[in-house]
Amino acid sequence: MSDAPTRPDPVYTADATFFWEGADRGELLCERCSDCARLRHPPRPMCPHCRSTKRETVRLSGRGRVLSWIVPRHPAPIGFAEPPVVVLVALDEGIRLVSNLEGADPAELAIGLPVEATFAPTRGGHAVPVFRRAGHAT
Amino acid sequence: MNRSGGAAIVGIGQTEFSKNSGRSELQLAAEASRAALEDASLDPSDVDGMITFTLDSSDEIGLSRCLGVRDLAYATRIPGGGAASVATVAQAMAVVESGLADTVLIWRAMNERSAYRFGQPIVPPGGGLVNIAGAGTGSLLWCMPFGAQTPASWEALAAQHYMATFGVTNRDLGNVSVAQRRHAAANPAAWFYGRPITLEEHQQSRWVVEPVLRLLDCCQESDGGVALVVTSLDRARDLRQPPVRVLAAAQSIPAEVEVISNYYHADLTVMPEAMGTARRIYQRSGLTPGDMQLAMLYDAFTPQVLKQLEGFGFCGRGEAKDFVRDGNIELGGRLPVNTNGGLIGEAYIHGMNNITEAVRQVRGTAVNQVPNVEHALVSCAMAGAILGRA
Numbered sequence: 410m411s412d413a414p415t416r417p418d419p420v421y422t423a424d425a426t427f428f429w430e431g432a433d434r435g436e437l438l439c440e441r442c443s444d445c446a447r448l449r450h451p452p453r454p455m456c457p458h459c460r461s462t463k464r465e466t467v468r469l470s471g472r473g474r475v476l477s478w479i480v481p482r483h484p485a486p487i488g489f490a491e492p493p494v495v496v497l498v499a500l501d502e503g504i505r506l507v508s509n510l511e512g513a514d515p516a517e518l519a520i521g522l523p524v525e526a527t528f529a530p531t532r533g534g535h536a537v538p539v540f541r542r543a544g545h546a547t
Numbered sequence: 548m549n550r551s552g553g554a555a556i557v558g559i560g561q562t563e564f565s566k567n568s569g570r571s572e573l574q575l576a577a578e579a580s581r582a583a584l585e586d587a588s589l590d591p592s593d594v595d596g597m598i599t600f601t602l603d604s605s606d607e608i609g610l611s612r613c614l615g616v617r618d619l620a621y622a623t624r625i626p627g628g629g630a631a632s633v634a635t636v637a638q639a640m641a642v643v644e645s646g647l648a649d650t651v652l653i654w655r656a657m658n659e660r661s662a663y664r665f666g667q668p669i670v671p672p673g674g675g676l677v678n679i680a681g682a683g684t685g686s687l688l689w690c691m692p693f694g695a696q697t698p699a700s701w702e703a704l705a706a707q708h709y710m711a712t713f714g715v716t717n718r719d720l721g722n723v724s725v726a727q728r729r730h731a732a733a734n735p736a737a738w739f740y741g742r743p744i745t746l747e748e749h750q751q752s753r754w755v756v757e758p759v760l761r762l763l764d765c766c767q768e769s770d771g772g773v774a775l776v777v778t779s780l781d782r783a784r785d786l787r788q789p790p791v792r793v794l795a796a797a798q799s800i801p802a803e804v805e806v807i808s809n810y811y812h813a814d815l816t817v818m819p820e821a822m823g824t825a826r827r828i829y830q831r832s833g834l835t836p837g838d839m840q841l842a843m844l845y846d847a848f849t850p851q852v853l854k855q856l857e858g859f860g861f862c863g864r865g866e867a868k869d870f871v872r873d874g875n876i877e878l879g880g881r882l883p884v885n886t887n888g889g890l891i892g893e894a895y896i897h898g899m900n901n902i903t904e905a906v907r908q909v910r911g912t913a914v915n916q917v918p919n920v921e922h923a924l925v926s927c928a929m930a931g932a933i934l935g936r937a
Contacts, residue, residue, distance in 0.1 A: 417676045417692045476708055476810075479707055481694055481695060481700040482754045483753060483755045484667060484668075484697065486695075486700075488692075495693050495700065505811060507810060519711075531692060537692045
């Protein structure tokens with residue numbers, strides 16, 4: 410049996426390519442307005458606070474807390490041998506990401522669970538940010 | 548021209564609701580439209596406006612060619628998947644009241660069970676992963692690589708936070724499904740006619756998304772078409788059916804709210820789009836939640852019913868599970884909800900069959916007729932309307 414990754418690749422769009430290229434390098438990135446310095450996610454080409462189109466990327470700590478979690482069972486998610494735990498994570502920097510919680514004991518899943526980012530490979534040779542329970546990194 | 552006299556729904560039409568229609572989506576659209584025009588005692592040549600969803604596969608010219616529509620003055624489409632459903636009524640009202648068109652045909656027709664599985668992810672020939680139900684939302688970009696690949700999973704990820712906050716269990720959701728299936732069981736047009744369920748049957752149905760949605764928390768996949776005809780209230784008075792007036796209709800798409808992958812607004816325990824729609828339609832009509840005799844609430848998944856009950860002010864925050872458990876949404880209850888069985892029990896024609904039911908209730912011709920309906924609220928959260936007697 411092959412160990413090749415089966416997870417779907419992310420969809421690359423012009424305004425979010427930086428996010429996935431960062432993940433390929435093992436960096437969790439967020440867009441920041443170069444004028445008013447506010448963070449924003451999902452990425453977009455204009456700051457909704459000051460209307461600036463100047464933007465830069467910053468590395469996030471990768472630390473956050475679970476806001477919500479599910480296990481999609483049917484239909485079986487494409488690209489996953491076992492149904493993944495999907496989480497909505499509130500990152501310490503104040504933005505939210507949909508991702509996975511890996512290596513979690515289902516009994517400990519709860520709102521507020523502290524998590525930290527790591528990266529998982531995808532089918533086409535890319536990587537996406539996923540999370541593990543904080544302090545339990547392998 | 549009609550600049551202030553108001554708009555009314557004067558015709559409704561639908562095909563049978565099935566799992567395999569055996570004909571094209573355009574034919575379903577044409578049959579439902581023909582039925583709605585006949586119901587209104589209008590000729591297709593009276594139609595000068597057309598509105599549907601951006602997602603509908605039939606086009607205005609093709610449908611005009613079927614019906615014999617002669618000179619369209621206005622055509623448009625509404626975005627947002629099922630969020631377009633009640634928004635079509637708001638748009639038709641605005642078009643009629645502005646005078647851009649006099650008689651507007653609204654349709655939605657789909658073979659989403661037999662021709663394709665609306666809501667299921669597919670791998671296109673070139674690779675990757677898409678889901679047509681996620682078109683126009685952030686779902687495809689931000690959820691698919693993590694295994695949240697269906698509307699059920701997108702909805703559940705938002706709903707779980709609401710449920711955990713207020714102690715709502717899947718069993719609580721089952722009460723919504725049981726009530727609606729009871730309504731559907733008495734509705735000959737419903738796919739689940741004659742097939743009520745018990746709470747235990749709900750609890751035994753398989754998980755679709757754990758710990759939120761079981762199979763019986765999800766709407767159906769259906770083939771069928773639904774159409775509405777909207778015209779001025781003045782003209783409506785000369786037609787066959789008692790006019791059903793659009794007392795108020797509005798959309799609400801608040802900042803950071805998405806159609807279903809709705810994870811980015813500040814407080815995930817509330818539904819800002821329903822609250823915004825509620826504010827507008829109550830303000831514009833001068834009515835309150837207590838003035839409604841029934842509510843048709845978009846029910847692709849059971850949690851949406853709870854959140855709309857709260858968003859439209861029928862009960863307090865976190866109280867919807869008790870409101871439902873106490874029988875308030877049943878026939879004979881304080882606020883009967885989805886009296887045709889809804890998208891869960893009757894059919895999933897993207898919300899449109901919940902509008903036709905509200906029209907029948909105001910006319911007094913529903914199979915599960917609520918007594919003395921003066922006002923019916925119909926919602927798809929991002930849009931809503933209050934329908935009433937003229």
